[in-house]
Amino acid sequence: MGHGLLGRTGRRVAIAVSVPALIAAAVATSLPSASASVTSTASVTDGVNGVVYASTHVGDRTIIGGEFSWAGPATAGAVPVDGSTGVRTALPRVNGTVSTAVRDGSGGWYVGGTFEFAGGFVRNGAARVTSTGTVTAWDPRPTGLIKSIVSVGNVVYLGGSFTAMGGSARSGLAAVDRVTGALLPWNPGVSGTVSALAASADGTTVYVGGSFSELGGQGRANLGAVGSNGAVSAWAPAVDGPVAALAVQGGTVYAGGSFVNAGGAARANLVALDAGGSALGWSADTNGPVNALAATAATLYFGGAFSQAGGQARSGLGAVDLATGALTAYAPAVDGAVNSLTVNSTATTIYAGGAFTTAAGQSRLRAAAFTSAGALTAWDPRAEATVSTVALSGGTVMVGGDFSMLNGYPRANAAAIRADGSVDPTWNPSPNGIVYAVAATADGSRVFLGGTFTSVGPSARTYLAAVDTATGATDPNWQKAANNTVRALAVSGQTVYAGGSFTRAGGGDAIRLAALTVATGTPVAGFSANANNTVKALLASPDGTKLYAVGGFNAVNGASRAGAAQLDAATGALTAFAPSAGGAGIAAALTPDGTRFYFSTTSNRTYAYDPAGASPNNPVHTIRTGGDVQAIGTSATEVYVGGHFTNLPVEKLARLHAAAFSVSTGTATAWDPQPDGIFGVWAISVSASTVTMGGDFLKVGGKTQPGFARFAGTP
Numbered sequence: 001m002g003h004g005l006l007g008r009t010g011r012r013v014a015i016a017v018s019v020p021a022l023i024a025a026a027v028a029t030s031l032p033s034a035s036a037s038v039t040s041t042a043s044v045t046d047g048v049n050g051v052v053y054a055s056t057h058v059g060d061r062t063i064i065g066g067e068f069s070w071a072g073p074a075t076a077g078a079v080p081v082d083g084s085t086g087v088r089t090a091l092p093r094v095n096g097t098v099s100t101a102v103r104d105g106s107g108g109w110y111v112g113g114t115f116e117f118a119g120g121f122v123r124n125g126a127a128r129v130t131s132t133g134t135v136t137a138w139d140p141r142p143t144g145l146i147k148s149i150v151s152v153g154n155v156v157y158l159g160g161s162f163t164a165m166g167g168s169a170r171s172g173l174a175a176v177d178r179v180t181g182a183l184l185p186w187n188p189g190v191s192g193t194v195s196a197l198a199a200s201a202d203g204t205t206v207y208v209g210g211s212f213s214e215l216g217g218q219g220r221a222n223l224g225a226v227g228s229n230g231a232v233s234a235w236a237p238a239v240d241g242p243v244a245a246l247a248v249q250g251g252t253v254y255a256g257g258s259f260v261n262a263g264g265a266a267r268a269n270l271v272a273l274d275a276g277g278s279a280l281g282w283s284a285d286t287n288g289p290v291n292a293l294a295a296t297a298a299t300l301y302f303g304g305a306f307s308q309a310g311g312q313a314r315s316g317l318g319a320v321d322l323a324t325g326a327l328t329a330y331a332p333a334v335d336g337a338v339n340s341l342t343v344n345s346t347a348t349t350i351y352a353g354g355a356f357t358t359a360a361g362q363s364r365l366r367a368a369a370f371t372s373a374g375a376l377t378a379w380d381p382r383a384e385a386t387v388s389t390v391a392l393s394g395g396t397v398m399v400g401g402d403f404s405m406l407n408g409y410p411r412a413n414a415a416a417i418r419a420d421g422s423v424d425p426t427w428n429p430s431p432n433g434i435v436y437a438v439a440a441t442a443d444g445s446r447v448f449l450g451g452t453f454t455s456v457g458p459s460a461r462t463y464l465a466a467v468d469t470a471t472g473a474t475d476p477n478w479q480k481a482a483n484n485t486v487r488a489l490a491v492s493g494q495t496v497y498a499g500g501s502f503t504r505a506g507g508g509d510a511i512r513l514a515a516l517t518v519a520t521g522t523p524v525a526g527f528s529a530n531a532n533n534t535v536k537a538l539l540a541s542p543d544g545t546k547l548y549a550v551g552g553f554n555a556v557n558g559a560s561r562a563g564a565a566q567l568d569a570a571t572g573a574l575t576a577f578a579p580s581a582g583g584a585g586i587a588a589a590l591t592p593d594g595t596r597f598y599f600s601t602t603s604n605r606t607y608a609y610d611p612a613g614a615s616p617n618n619p620v621h622t623i624r625t626g627g628d629v630q631a632i633g634t635s636a637t638e639v640y641v642g643g644h645f646t647n648l649p650v651e652k653l654a655r656l657h658a659a660a661f662s663v664s665t666g667t668a669t670a671w672d673p674q675p676d677g678i679f680g681v682w683a684i685s686v687s688a689s690t691v692t693m694g695g696d697f698l699k700v701g702g703k704t705q706p707g708f709a710r711f712a713g714t715p
Contacts, residue, residue: 038638038660038691038713040673042700045421046072048411048707049384049404052694054438055708056447057687058469060419061427063447064683064694064708065435070384071415071423072408074704078111078118079381079406080133083344083351083395086367086381088407090133093704094118098400099160102149103393104178107131110138110156111400112146113388126158126181131396138181140174141166147195147210152203154178155186155228159194159208173208173226186230188216198246198253204228205235207253209243223255223262237263237277245302249295249322251275256290256302270302270309272325282325284310284318294341294350298322299372301330301350303338316356317370332374334359336366340389342397348372351379351397353387365410367399381406404706414438414449416472417692417708429472431456431465439489439496441518444469448496450486464498464505466521478521480507482514490547492540492569494518495527497547499535513549513556515572529572531556531565537588537599545569546611550585550599564588564599566611580617581607589632589639596620596663598639600629606641608666621666624650625659633684633691635715637663640671640691642681657681658693673711675700686715 050068057063064071078094078101081087096115104110108130111118118127119135125146128138144162151157156178158165165174166183172194175186192212199206207225208215215224216232222243225233241259248254253273255262262271263279269290272280288306295301300320302309309318310327316338319330336356343350351369352359359368360376366387369379385403392398399406409415409423413435416424433453440447449456449465456465459474463482466475488499498505498514505514508523511530516523533553540547547569549556556565557574563585566577583601590597600606606623610616623629627645634640642658651668653659657680660671675681675697683694691711693700700709 038671038711038715040671040701040711042673042703042705042709043421043712045417045705045708045710046408046423047074047405047705047709048415050707051682051696052707053434053436053682055683055685055692055694056438056440057685057690057692058416058440058444058447061424062417062685062692062708062710063414063438063440063469064417065414065431065438065449065451066682066694066707067413067434068415068707069410069412070405070408071411071417072382072384072405074404074706075406076704077113077115077403078129078398078400080109080129080131080396080398081381081406083349083369083392083397084379086379086407088381089396090129090131092119092127092129092133092135094123094127094400097388097402099145099147099388100149101389101391101398101400102151103391104128104151107394107396108136109391109393109398110149110151111389111398112142112149112158112160113400114145125162128181129398131394138179140176140181140183142170142174147193148197150197150199150206151178152199152206152228155184156181157186157197157199157206159197159210161193172210172212186226186228188226188230188232190215195242195244195257196246196255198248200248201251205233207246207248209239209246209255209257211242222257222259235275235277237271237273237279239263239271244289244291244304245293247293247295247300249297249300252280252322254293254295254300256293256304258289269304269306272300280325282320284320284325284327286314286318289337291337291339291354292341292352294343295322296343296347298347299328299330301341301343303341303352303354305337316354317352330372330374332360332370332376334364334368339387339401340391342390342392344392349377349379351390351392353383353390353399353401355386366401366403382408384408413451413453414472417710421710427470427472429456429465429467429474431461436485436487436500437489439491440469441491442493446475446518448489448491450482450489450498450500452485463500463502464521466496466518475521477519480521481505482510487534487536487551488538488549490538490540491518492544492547495524495569496521497538497540497569499531499538499549499551501534512551512553513572515569526570527572529557529567533584536586539588539590539597540569541590542592542594546575547572548588548590548597548599550588552584563601576616577609577611578617579607579609579619581605581619586628587630587632589634591634591639591663592636596634596639598632598634600632600641600643602628604628604645606632606639608639608663623661623666624648625655627680630679630682631684631693631695633686634663635686638669638671638715639663640684640686640715642675642684642693642695644678644680657695657697673700673709674702675705675709689714691715
């Protein structure tokens with residue numbers, strides 16, 4: 001079964017799935033039994049930008065493993081954050097990329113990009129967000145991308161690559177009412193894309209930059225001006241490449257982009273233009289594109305993807321003294337492109353957003369702030385992907401881009417979620433491949449990871465590793481690991497059991513099953529077992545005497561065992577327990593007292609056995625689901641299952657990817673969290689006070705909760 005869910009490493013591909021369409025065929029004709037007191041509503045917790053395949057509770061934290069690169073709150077691509085701390089202040093939830101934002105003059109912002117919803121309302125690419133995160137009725141309805149916005153008095157000008165606005169034809173340029181978003185008659189149009197807009201101080205002229213050859217039907221090479229009455233200005237400083245940024249200060253227009261000539265002079269990527277459209281004498285040529293400009297009365301700040309400006313080293317950021325035209329000493333340096341700049345009202349702080357990961361030599365993930373002297377400030381919002389725009393309104397900065405999470409942390413395939421639902425900021429083992437299995441010692445001092453990785457942090461660890469529960473540091477005693485993928489782990493006493501596709505583990509031969517010491521990861525003396533296909537789940541009995549194995553095998557130790565087997569935990573010898581089930585094994589669980597053994601198969605059935613009963617090889621009851629069960633968790637009274645099913649065919653109940661059943665009767669309970677996703681749920685863990693769930697879902701019960709969910713109660 002494939003897991004091709006990530007468009008690029010750690011980035012989730014959003015695929016629209018109609019939940020009503022998926023479950024419409026399931027008609028409830030029988031009532032579920034009373035459920036244990038676990039809510040079906042997920043708590044608001046941090047999530048991940050990929051898939052969670054494994055989880056386990058360790059103390060008051062949940063350790064998760066999977067295929068992801070980031071863990072944190074699901075914010076979507078437009079987030080107002082405090083201008084001092086970088087902590088989010090509101091959550092408008094824009095469901096796509098935000099390319100531009102400008103303050104609205106009332107403490108909020110106009111935002112534009114490629115999205116369909118904002119704050120729960122239909123907003124196709126343009127919205128107005130208040131300081132509290134509320135989305136207003138302003139709705140200009142562009143057909144196409146918004147790349148730039150400028151607000152002048154009662155008019156908001158929009159530029160981009162759209163073809164219509166508010167139901168009327170508009171080619172890349174439009175003007176709308178600042179309160180209602182109603183379309184205004186202003187309609188110059190361009191022959192290409194508008195990427196930058198700026199207005200004169202008196203608001204009578206709008207400067208237009210981008211990639212076009214005509215403006216309002218007149219020839220204009222990538223830069224021009226239009227009056228507030230819609231008439232094209234004679235101002236025509238021909239630019240021989242795309243213009244990405246504009247700023248106006250004291251009657252001078254500053255333009256940045258990717259060009260070599262502008263205003264009749266050789267100017268590489270940055271130019272100052274006078275009222276006649278001619279280039280001014282100063283030059284701060286860069287050796288790469290200029291994407292962002294921000295001007296104060298005294299200084300022009302510029303950002304982009306360059307390493308030199310004016311013949312001096314400038315890594316992504318620079319500044320020019322407007323009085324002299326000379327490059328200033330401002331040179332904080334970032335390690336990637338800068339896409340947007342904004343300056344506070346006192347000209348003491350400059351905010352930058354882009355694709356960088358360090359600033360002034362310190363970690364700053366795609367957003368940073370600097371003093372006017374170039375010193376890095378503490379502002380650190382941490383964006384999961386590219387920041388396209390930063391816009392200051394009052395003391396709050398709107399951060400927009402193509403990220404889905406802000407205020408989180410980079411976490412490669414393993415993370416810890418604390419009791420309050422937030423990511424542990426210190427625990428970061430960083431395996432370089434997928435984590436399929438996690439397990440912990442009884443005292444919670446050590447966590448074991450299994451998967452496809454070949455290193456954990458700076459340490460070489462192939463497919464299997466032990467890490468410190470408190471720090472995430474790799475255990476130096478565990479170095480021999482395995483020679484192929486580890487899919488399952490279980491810990492009992494001083495033994496770690498591993499299952500997967502390997503043939504060696506801990507330095508010894510081990511055909512898909514291994515027993516290793518907790519202390520050193522070396523083979524346990526006297527244990528020998530093998531399976532003829534992949535082992536996907538392992539369970540140790542509560543008394544430590546038995547080991548259950550589940551997977552795609554049909555033989556263990558050379559004897560017939562169809563998908564599930566019970567072994568002596570000390571020796572690996574098979575017991576007489578041989579469950580009579582069809583299909584390859586997928587997932588398994590034991591009740592806390594060990595009296596019920598559950599395992600799911602590719603037959604869309606989950607079987608419950610009493611291994612010590614009068615007929616141990618025959619199911620006590622069978623749970624049927626309309627798709628595979630990929631995860632099972634149990635309490636004393638309930639069994640929780642997750643997978644990619646949409647219904648319970650026996651009960652004729654709709655259940656999207658998750659359900660619960662009575663341990664004693666096998667009947668469905670009322671628990672119905674409804675995670676979405678393609679494959680749905682891959683991991684379930686049960687503690688005394690919570691049920692946690694991991695998978696490829698983006699929403700649970702219709703609310704955004706990507707990859708990880710927690711349900712409070714008494715399982």
